[in-house]
Amino acid sequence: MTTQVHTLIGAYALDAVDDDEREMVERHLTDCASCREELREFRATAVRLADYVMVEPPERLRTAILGRINRTRQSAPSSSRSAAEILQPRRIAPWRRALVAVGVIMVVALTSGLVTFSLMRSQVDDQRNQLTQMEAVLTAEDAQFSRQLADGGGEVSMVSSLELDQAVVILSGLQQIALDQAYQLWLVTGDQPVSVGVIEAGHNSAMQLVTDLAGADILGVTTEPAGGSQVPTTPMLAGMELPR
């Protein structure tokens, strides 16, 4: 097994493995120093392959990027994060497809009041109870829909009902995060943030029921260490005003 994994390091360095194999290699790397050394050399070699296909990009790419950086917040340095972590594998949540469906369903729900949750139920059975509550929010008479692009990519959508004092928050395709990080949701009243949910570590798409809105002003999202923090430790990626 070890030998087999070891021979995959070359393919891994070229991003030529599938997701399962990538995880297998990464597990193997954690306790094989010589493999990490070999990977370092292979990666450095692979980077040189770029020198063979250099193409001057169109000027509009430069203009677009430089035009966007002054509107793009930079994250603060942190000793616990490293360049390597940015290259952690993309974790596609198994029910990401369901989320897409949910997005569609939400639109349908808000426009026609017609909701079919069979698809969601079949894929996230264990969350049935929560889904029933979510369904109630999505179909509430006073449901309000809002949406915001998140810093770093993706968007946050929210359907809230003042009457039920609940909201359904959907994170879709947010900035990729490392496996030891997680998105966390906060209700902010004045300047007091209260955690209202931590998304599974490494996942950048999720749906979350938020209860007890209790007159909060803002629903915010931050990146935190896996498992969440007591108070936000990074700037909000998105902050959505709650209806009053």
Next chain:
Amino acid sequence: MFDGASDRLAGDTSSARRPRPVSPDTVPTTPDDLLTDSALGDESAFAKFYDLIAPKVYGVCLRVLRDPAQAEEVAQEVFLEIWRKAAHFDPELGSATAWTVTLAHRRAVDRVRSAQAATDRERRAAAGSGDVAFDEVAEVVTDRLEYRQVRRCLDRLTQIQRQAITLAFYGGHTYRQVGDLLGTALPTVKTRIRDGLIRLRDCLEVVR
């Protein structure tokens, strides 16, 4: 995670060959220095960083994606991600160039493997625009030392090593797909990729 020394050498070569608006007696500005300055919000440093490595980033994206529009999108995402995370750049783990190019390749490959891109690509392939069109359309920068060096080293690989590595890296294929394309058994493909990388590494004098 990368061999910083070797990539800094490569970075120095490219910046030395590029006209720079600094006087000769100032300290040479490497991608590493520029990204470090960018972390402090220095937009002009980031612009210089972009100028130095954009051809590599865009070139990799274009080669993998075979579609200028998608290559621009991915390259833009990559540079914005690097800008955002500039403060996390750690030269001990590898050069700024290596960090950025590795990220670009990964994101381009992710895009290729997403269902939609695959469909588009098949459609283009079916329409007859494969390798030939790419080579005609894209003006690959061939007048740099680094280009000639990589070319010379690729030429020293066996045919199957070269095919396996170029299909994987430039084609964005998994080694399984490479096996299918070449009609070669998977263990052989894995071995050829590994042997080829070792030979390339030694030829390119990637510092060990």
